[in-house]
Amino acid sequence: MRPAHQSRYRDARDAFLERLGDARMESFGHPLPGPDGPIGLHTAWWPGARTDRVLVISSGTHGVEGYCGSFVQCALLDEDFARRATEHFSVLMIHAVNPYGFAWQRRVNENNVDLNRNFVDFSQPLPASPAYDEVAAIVEPREWTPETPGLVMEALYRAAARHPDDPRWLQAALSSGQYSHPNGQFYGGPAPQWSNERMREITRRHLAGRHVIWVDVHTALGEYGTAECIVQMDPASRAFSVAEELWGSRLSNLHTGGSLSVAVAGAMVWTLAGSLEHEAVAAGLEYGTRELAEVIGALIEDQWLHRHGEADSEAFARVKRRMLDAFYPDDPAWRESILDIARSVTDVDASAAAFERLSSPD
Ligand SMILES: [Zn+2]
Numbered sequence: 001m002r003p004a005h006q007s008r009y010r011d012a013r014d015a016f017l018e019r020l021g022d023a024r025m026e027s028f029g030h031p032l033p034g035p036d037g038p039i040g041l042h043t044a045w046w047p048g049a050r051t052d053r054v055l056v057i058s059s060g061t062h063g064v065e066g067y068c069g070s071f072v073q074c075a076l077l078d079e080d081f082a083r084r085a086t087e088h089f090s091v092l093m094i095h096a097v098n099p100y101g102f103a104w105q106r107r108v109n110e111n112n113v114d115l116n117r118n119f120v121d122f123s124q125p126l127p128a129s130p131a132y133d134e135v136a137a138i139v140e141p142r143e144w145t146p147e148t149p150g151l152v153m154e155a156l157y158r159a160a161a162r163h164p165d166d167p168r169w170l171q172a173a174l175s176s177g178q179y180s181h182p183n184g185q186f187y188g189g190p191a192p193q194w195s196n197e198r199m200r201e202i203t204r205r206h207l208a209g210r211h212v213i214w215v216d217v218h219t220a221l222g223e224y225g226t227a228e229c230i231v232q233m234d235p236a237s238r239a240f241s242v243a244e245e246l247w248g249s250r251l252s253n254l255h256t257g258g259s260l261s262v263a264v265a266g267a268m269v270w271t272l273a274g275s276l277e278h279e280a281v282a283a284g285l286e287y288g289t290r291e292l293a294e295v296i297g298a299l300i301e302d303q304w305l306h307r308h309g310e311a312d313s314e315a316f317a318r319v320k321r322r323m324l325d326a327f328y329p330d331d332p333a334w335r336e337s338i339l340d341i342a343r344s345v346t347d348v349d350a351s352a353a354a355f356e357r358l359s360s361p362d
Pocket residue numbers: 062065217218219
């Protein structure tokens with residue numbers, strides 16, 4: 001039996017909490033409610049034979065993507081993952097990094113902030129985004145009619161056609177991160193967010209001074225049912241060669257190109273892993289769902305809904321179904337293939353060997 005397909009935050013959280021066994025659980029209540037009541041971020045800690053080696057699996061950095069991450073966490077726990085892993089190393093699972101987006105089925109948080117663009121140094125001038133500025137007005141329509149999706153996509157393709165030398169101009173323009181359009185897409189925010197502060201606290205408490213391999217589960221980029229382990233690492237570093245051995249051809253490095261993702265500013269796991277004393281291996285495990293145009297269309301409509309729409313409307317229910325389908329398709333065959341990938345990415349023996357190499361003296 002696999003964990004059931006969940007589409008409500010409360011059910012996904014309960015499914016996770018009821019599988020924790022003897023883990024040390026901690027919860028961080030979010031100041032705002034979800035549609036079904038209180039929401040929060042939960043951590044579960046299983047101390048292993050080596051407490052100085054920690055495998056982290058986190059879900060919901062991008063809210064709605066957390067249904068997939070939560071499924072992966074639950075399915076691994078059902079396969080006795082924590083007990084097998086703790087024979088070698090410790091395990092930290094983080095459920096719903098961005099509980100607000102998770103509960104409201106949004107990719108962003110309560111302030112329309114993309115947490116994976118929020119881990120920049122706010123004491124410094126924030127990155128400019130001239131390419132996003134070109135499309136900002138297109139992706140923030142005031143009205144939504146049956147013609148809007150087609151018109152938005154046409155305008156986006158016209159903008160892209162002005163940059164014929166760069167086939168990924170549009171994806172980069174939209175998703176690299178921007179700090180000047182608070183109602184726009186992939187907005188990095190004006191300051192560290194609630195989840196940012198909680199994650200820094202969790203990192204200090206559980207990961208400081210330890211050797212860390214971190215898998216942050218994401219969705220909606222790439223071929224349906226496949227996945228990339230996306231890292232941003234110096235290709236000459238030891239941690240990168242450990243990651244290569246651990247994840248093989250699934251690995252892609254934003255520092256050297258070849259990833260489905262474009263380079264981004266202020267990503268969470270790479271910033272937090274980079275703050276640790278020892279070289280860590282940290283990846284966004286990115287599962288493919290729907291076509292990129294459908295994912296972008298869903299994000300634009302969801303953003304319109306939260307700015308101009310009404311919560312109790314037929315439109316609300318329809319857009320939320322669209323968001324869930326774009327970020328967590330209800331398809332048993334898809335779930336089976338992403339679980340297979342999760343098993344191989346977090347394989348206990350391969351991870352134990354990776355920790356051995358990460359922590360061996362040069
Ligand atoms: Zn994501």
